Amino acid sequence: MGATFTLSEEIDVVVKKLVEQEKEFKILSVAKIVTRFRTGTWYTRGKLIYAKTKILSMYERFEMDAEILILVNKRMWELLTDQQKEALIFHELCHVEASVDKNGAPRNSPNDGRPVYRLCSHDLEEFKLVVEKYGLWRPDAQEFMDSAKKGEQLTMEFTPQNHKKEPSSNVIHLRAK
Incomplete structure (x- = not known):
């Protein structure tokens, strides 16, 4: 469709x-x-x-x-x-x-x-793989993380984990960290 x-x-x-x-x-x-x-x-x-x-x-x-x-x-x-x-x-x-x-x-x-x-x-242009391997090596990545720590953090999680297929009955859970 x-x-x-x-x-x-x-x-x-x-x-x-x-x-x-x-x-x-x-x-x-x-x-x-x-x-x-x-x-x-x-x-x-x-x-x-x-x-x-x-x-x-x-x-x-x-x-x-x-x-x-x-x-x-x-x-x-x-x-x-x-x-x-x-x-x-x-x-x-x-x-x-x-x-x-x-x-x-x-x-x-x-x-x-x-x-x-x-x-x-976007303020941040980075790959999670680079951050996993080298950390917050760029100043903009560190600034982004500092901003993230200032407020309540919301995480959207999908079930199932495969996002490549159109979600059918996925539920999004909101979790404050």
Whole structure:
């Protein structure tokens, strides 16, 4: 079965809450963010995709009257707790930052005058095998671990262990460490 897409007021509520409450997302207060559930098998390089964020092209902005699209794997969403759903959307919003000119001023589109955004990479780019063998050898890895220790740690565990197949009746357990 191919992918299908549906509207999601539930995701919209979480996006709105985070943009209003979290100082990290102040730049998104004027953004038009479209959210959709995606159904169907969704893997990239053998890894299950929970969600994706896309900065819309100028044409897509025109067609959708928005700057940002957040697609969420509906099947996974239904398995998450409310706190995990919020963490997932927080993660996706962290991928967005304001596009700036050479002077550091926010850029606006010449077509509609609305802000222009760009995708932001993850803070940590490392393989677990490297960390297992060499430890936290990079400063960004150590900074990441220091941040992880600051707050309550949540772990999502799947049953069964093989993530390469579409989960059918998997249960996600939330465990505070």
